[in-house]
Amino acid sequence: MKILVADDHELIREALRHVLKQLDEHVILLEAQNGAGVLHLVNEHVDLDLLLLDLNLPGTSRFATLAELRRKHATLPVVILSAQEDAATMRTALDLGAMGFIPKSANNAVMVSALRLVLSGGRYIPPELLNAAPGSIEPNTNLSAPKSPADLGLTERQLDVLALMVQGKSNKLICRELGLAEATVKIHVTAILRTLKVSSRAQAIVTVNRLGLAFDTPRPPPAKP
Numbered sequence: 001m002k003i004l005v006a007d008d009h010e011l012i013r014e015a016l017r018h019v020l021k022q023l024d025e026h027v028i029l030l031e032a033q034n035g036a037g038v039l040h041l042v043n044e045h046v047d048l049d050l051l052l053l054d055l056n057l058p059g060t061s062r063f064a065t066l067a068e069l070r071r072k073h074a075t076l077p078v079v080i081l082s083a084q085e086d087a088a089t090m091r092t093a094l095d096l097g098a099m100g101f102i103p104k105s106a107n108n109a110v111m112v113s114a115l116r117l118v119l120s121g122g123r124y125i126p127p128e129l130l131n132a133a134p135g136s137i138e139p140n141t142n143l144s145a146p147k148s149p150a151d152l153g154l155t156e157r158q159l160d161v162l163a164l165m166v167q168g169k170s171n172k173l174i175c176r177e178l179g180l181a182e183a184t185v186k187i188h189v190t191a192i193l194r195t196l197k198v199s200s201r202a203q204a205i206v207t208v209n210r211l212g213l214a215f216d217t218p219r220p221p222p223a224k225p
Helices: 010-020 033-044 064-071 086-095 108-119 156-166 171-178 182-196 201-211
Strands: 001-006 028-032 050-053 079-081 099-105
Touching: 001 010, 001 033, 010 028, 010 064, 010 108, 028 033, 033 050, 050 064, 050 108, 050 156, 064 079, 079 086, 086 099, 086 171, 086 201, 156 171, 156 182, 156 201, 171 182, 182 201
Parallel strands: 001 028, 001 050, 050 079, 079 099
Antiparallel strands: none
16 A cells, blocks of 8 residues: 655644554555655556645645646545644635545544545545534535435436546546546536535535435446447
């Protein structure tokens, strides 16, 4: 396992070295102290399994490095580790494609559990965000309580897309798994958000989790003749 830690504080990086050893005692750790260093190491190490990214790195604006990574390295799981714990910051990071947001105030056990979830293909949304004030990332409360995903009123393909969204998959990964064009996936995502009466992917995930819906495995793309 190879993990890149991006933080400009030596004490934080030292503490993370001990925490990340709990994931895998043989983990290979790389470290960056600024935005340029992150992009250089990501380009150099194409086999990275995970990136832990502080939002306030020297030499870059707040979300610029995350946005750049999502454009050029869409399949690399990025988890934000930040001292900024307000709902707006968390929501923006998740909307930009982060696979998780871990406040620096979280204890080691929470951090390890969150990272294991992301490494297994899931997405970690902190309780602070789930419990945020209405209007930040609250799920739609006007939906009647569906007993199954089919009750949401989505097409079968939209349900497949939603199932992969809940797993934290990006549009590009959804395209790959379902054999769809990216423009088609975007149309499905827009329809899903409209149906759930939410405005972001993060809100959609929270809504689905609050409803307790369990999805079937998405159907694979049809075999080519």
